[in-house]
Amino acid sequence: MGPTTRAMRLAVAALLAGTFTSAAPPTAAPAPSTATATANVSWPEFLRRHDMVWAWEGGDNRTWPASWQTAAWCGNGVHGLSPLVDHATAGLRFELARTDVWSCGYAPRLPIGFLRLRTAGAMVRGAMRQSLSNGTVSGTLTTTEGTLRFRAWTSATHPASVVELRPSAGERGAALELVAEPAFARTNQFLDADRMRNPPPQCSSAGGGVSLCTQRLACDPSGHSGYTTALLRASARAGAADAQTYFVSVGNHQPTANMYPNLAAVTDQNSGQSPPLHRTDSQGNATAEALANVRAAAAEGNGLLEQHLDWWRGFYTSQSQNSFLSIPDTRLEGFYHIQQSKVGQAMRPDGVGITDQVGPFRADLAVICAREPAGVNGTGWPFQM
Secondary structure, X not given: OOHHHHHHHHHHHHHHHHHHOOOOOOOOOOOOOOOOOOOOOOHHHHXXXXXXXXXXXXXXHHHOOOOOOOOOOEEOOOEEEEEEEEOOOOEEEEEEEEOOOOEOOEOOOOOOEXXXXXXXXXXXXXXXXXXXXXXXXXXXXXXXXXXXXXXXXXXXXXXXXXXXEEEOHHHOOOEEXXXXXXXXXXXXXXXXXXXXXXXXXXXXXXXXXXXXXXXXXXXXOOOOOXXXXXXXXXXXXXXXXXXXXXXXXXXXXXXOHHHOHHHHHOOOOOOOOOOOEOOOOOOOOHHHHHHHHHHHHHHOOHHHHHHHHHHHHHHHHOOOHHHOOOOOOHHHHHHXXXXXXXXXXXXXXXXXXXXXXXXXXXXXXXXXXXOOOOOEOOOOOEOOO
């Protein structure tokens, strides 16, 4: 991980130390030490006590992880996935995101869509756990017809996310379906909705167990800018006929925002200032990119998960040794390590960066974040990061 990421880690540690320790008179600085402090930590064992755990009842929507504040999250710096409960269907869904899906490079981010879990029965209860040490979310959904175990992660080494389903006999027909959301900004803060209205997404089958949803962007008169989501359902392995594995990726093609100088005239309705420029340089065809991503991920087989777990072992054992923190207050200690895991999910040295407080997570985070009072909620999201 690059120096910028390391600096952010140390800044978080410094912030916690400065915020949660009592003031004391200044004292003379200790003499420099030539010894190097090394944390001999079993990271999986240590972090497990800080894993985030959910449990909810189907009949009580107050217990559902149904928003960005309460949902789990996965990411690799560009692609992201958030398992949550959908209020509209009272079922599980996996929200999709990609850091650089804007409107021709301009804020705000555009919604992409989600994977909806179709089940035979109605949801009775659910539970899931987010592992900080290996970047995965696993859980169990109980319905009136059976149970369904799932595991989801965004590959640390490939531009794709993975969802595995293990249904019981009563839920053997359960499946994920790709749902595209209209590419309308969740806020009109920066864009004139009438001039920037995008056409509806077009969804189709590409054969071979692949579903596609393509979104063209009206901001590019040539019609070449847009993004495509591909969902591939892999063939069941021998001896696991009921098991399902899905690979999903978002391809994005938007030329540099500076190619659209006419958009500079669009102003923020609140401040009167022009919207910020965001450079997006993904080249080629978004559909071809998405297809190539899911097919390459599926071709890795079990190796995809092994590479993912190796990356996370390296993240802690070699890149986080100088960021270890243990304090008497377990809640604050957990908050710190949740942020460390979030950095691993949200940043890469060659990635896009956390350009809008959102990173690879849900695109409405920055908008809601700006309206909330300062504080920390149940899943460790610091407002106004």
